[in-house]
Amino acid sequence: MAALVFIRFIVHDHDNLFVAAEAAHALGIGVLIYKLTKEKTCAGLSLKSQDLTALFLAVRLYCSFVMEYDIHTILDTATLIATLFVIYMIRFKLRSTYMVDKDNFALYYVVVPCAVLALLIHPSTSHNIVNRISWAFCVYLEAVSVLPQLRLMQNTKIVEPFTAHYVFALGVARFLSCAHWVLQVLDTRGRLLTALGYGLWPSMVLLSEIVQTFILADFCYYYVKSLVGGQLVLRLPSGVV
DSSP: HHHHHHHHOOOTTTHHHHHHHHHHHHHHHHHHIIIIIIIOOOOTTTTHHHHHHHHHHHHHHHHHHHHOSHHHHHHHHHHHHHHHHHIIIIIIGGGGGOOTTTTTOOTHHHHHHHHHHHSSOOOOSSSOEEEHHHHHHHHHHHHHTTTHHHHHHHHEEEEEEHHHHHHHHHHHHHHHHHHHHHHHHHHHHTHHHHHTOOOTTTHHHHHHHHHHHHHHHHHHHHHHHHHHHHHHHEEEEOOOO
């Protein structure tokens, strides 16, 4: 909350927060690519999280092309290409180092509920119903796409530096994206939620942003604590993530 108040006073154009969130995500993927190409290992990385990321980015790109083409379309395209490269490296080039036994989160636990929720609660705009449901699906899926990665780290309890940097970058990206929505709602005195449509959809958009921020908040705390303590390898206590 303190960081949110701080950002509200130093960032005058809150739309820049969304671009900053995309940049933080891209930086995190850049760290992953460096790890995969230089360290020649994908140990500690969840392929399932990358699959979910590619899925929601692909759906969001489709919606962006048919509903609203803007700068975010270009950013998402670059992020999707980088994510697909990471998936290729894990699945084919570095398969021998992939912790398949630790990456045991069942994807249907998140994909099916997100799909059902999208069918029930989606935008009430004038766009085609399929596009509106697809947009809702990618919003919900993005909120929980990091869960397989957190489950893998929960199973190993020890997180090596590059993976920790990547997940922290995701946490920063999620926070900036959440800050963008919260501050926009405050600046417009709630009119932004009305512009998104009626019913439960506006609230669900905001709730999704908050959920994905808090999912990573615990990890980010221990990451910063480990960094301040001068520890290169992050050791997670029991019960974290």
